[in-house]
Amino acid sequence: MGVTRRVFLQAAIAATAAGGIGAAETALAAPAGAASPPGDVVGKVTVGYQGWFACIGDSAPINGWWHWSQNWGQPPSRSNTGITCWPDMREYTHGYRTAYANLGNGQPATLFSSYDQQTVDLHFSWMQQNAIDTAALQRFDPGGQEGPTRDGMAAKVRSSAESHGVKFYIMYDVSNWWNMQSEIKTDWTTKMSAHTSSSAYARQNGKPVVCIWGFGFNDDNHPFSVDACLDVINWFKGQGCYVIGGVPREWRTGGAGTKTGYTDVYHAFNMISPWMVGAIGNAAESDNAYNTYTVGDEADCVAHGMDYQPCVLPGDVSGRQRAHGDFMWRQFYNMCRAGVQGIYISMFDEYNEGNQIAKTAETQASVPTDSGFLALDEDGTFCSSDYYLRLTGDGGRMLKGQIALTAIRPTPPVAGGDITPPSAPGSLQVTGHSDTTVALAWNAAGDNVGVTGYRIMRVSGSTSTQAGTATGTSFTVTGL
Incomplete structure (x- = not known):
């Protein structure tokens, strides 16, 4: 997998002193002069979409536990894991059995595969429900082992984006891509430009959007010269594309994270999107980044006729950074008061680094008992699994002026105020059977508001699928 974006930044960038959060900081910045009119990235919220999880048995060409575990040939377990937190699996119709112990509620510890179309459809339905405009599909060196699976993921993302009214574009991550200049x-x-014919492919200023992440980073995984970078950027422009650059946070100021002499590379992009994961971890550090980077970056982009799409992150669950949404909202507030042209969320489904906004385990009842993973309630505040999706939706509304600029987070941790999870149903019984059916019954689960239904899961070997749903306390499974 190589060095991750987060590991690089943590190693290369020393933390700077954070300024205090004071009343004087609530003043609005002067309106910024956008280089481009509203489109599919300007004036919009974009989420980074990895789509890089697979499981043995899911029919993906890679045929492994892709990114779920360190050894992809073996199911993930406490000693063989690639993630730092656990997804909320209740809405997936197909799960794959891991080697973790059961969840705290007694259910088997299963994980999803991004290669299942239902997974991608579910994710894009969450984007649609929470007014998330655009998804940037991550694409790494396609010539290696991962290439065929990534090709398939592009088609699946296109299908889901079209059916859910969400835009998407290709985001090339050039990390460790040694022959990038010609192969990209x-x-x-030969492959990715075909997707621009989709009605869902993102366009800005009438041009298909492409992002290149990784030019100018000061490490051995990004060894590209100024000339090579400019050649690639200008080539994509020559293809009629609007080109975004995923760049170091210090692209303008200079510093340990960025190579020297790359100013012309940065100014060649149509839009700049600096990377912040691993650089900030609390609201005070967000304010420091606002003063040190955001305000000056915005002014520099305006001066050079570029658009600006800074990064907002929910925070690492395992690092206890989230502060039940206050950390993420402070970033939204800082970006909106600076007058930025767009916002990039890092990331939608990044369970590896714990920075996902996709639905996540709420409590230890939904986490494998032997995993050591934290849940969204790690600081004592219960947060519904969709909380960071809803928070992102409200951040987007503030960016678009649909709600007023506010430093006070308007999004409650639980929609509707239900903060108590239900108890587990109990005393499962077989009340009848035939050659192909089995009738089940159980004792009702308890809840302070009310239980709306039950999902009946069918486990076969290493996989589990949803056999059906019930509003009462009985169900007959058929087709056995």
Whole structure:
């Protein structure tokens, strides 16, 4: 997998002193002069979409526990894991059995595969429900082992984006891509450019959007010269594309995270999107970044006719950074008061680094008992699994002026105020059977508001699928 974006930043960038959060900081910045009119990225919220999880048995060409575990040939377990927190699996119709112990509620510890179309459809339905505009599909070196699976993921994302009214674009991550300069052009012309014919492919200023993440980073995984970077950027522009640059946070100020002499590379992009994961971890550090980077970056982009799409992150669950949404909302507030042109969320489904906004285990009842993972209630505040999706939706509304600029988070941790999870149903019984059916009954679960229904899961070997749902306390499974 190589060095991750987060690991690089943590190693290369020393933390700077954080300024205090004071009343004087609530003043609005002067309105920024956008280089481009509203489109599919300007004036919009974009989420980074990895789509890089697979499981043995899911029919993906990679045929492994892709990114779920360190050894992809073995199911994930406490000693073989690639993640730092656990997804909320209740809405997935197909799960794959892991080697973790059961969840705290006694259910088997299963994980989803991004290669299942239902998974992608579910994720894009969450985007649609929470007014998330655009998804940036991550694409790494497609010439290696991962290439065929990533090709398939592009088609699945296109299908889901079209059916859910969400835009998408290709975001090339050039980390460890040694022959990038020639191969990225071939990949675009022979494969990825075909997706621009989709009604869901993101366009800005009438041009298909492409992002290139990784130019100018000061490490061995990004060894590209100024000339090579400019060649690739200008080539994509020559193809009629609007080109975004995923760049170091210090692209303008200079510092340990960025190579020297790359100013012309940065100014060649149509839009700049600096990376912040691993650089900030609380509201005070967000304020420091606002003063040190955001205000000056915005002014520099305006001066050079570029658009600006800074990064907002929910925080690492395992690092206890989230502060039940206050950390993420402070970033939204800082970006909106700076007058930025768009916002990039890092990331939608990044369970590896714990920075996902996708639905996540609420309590230890939904986490494998032997995992050591924290849940969203780690600081004592119960948060519904969709909380960071809803928070992102409200941040987008503030960006668009649909709600007033406010430093006070308007999004409650639980929609509707239900903060008590239900108890587990008990005393499962077989009340009848035939050659192909089995009738089940159980004792009702308890809840302070009310239980709306039950999901009946069918476990076969290493996989589990949803056999059906029930509003009462009985169900007959058929087709056995």
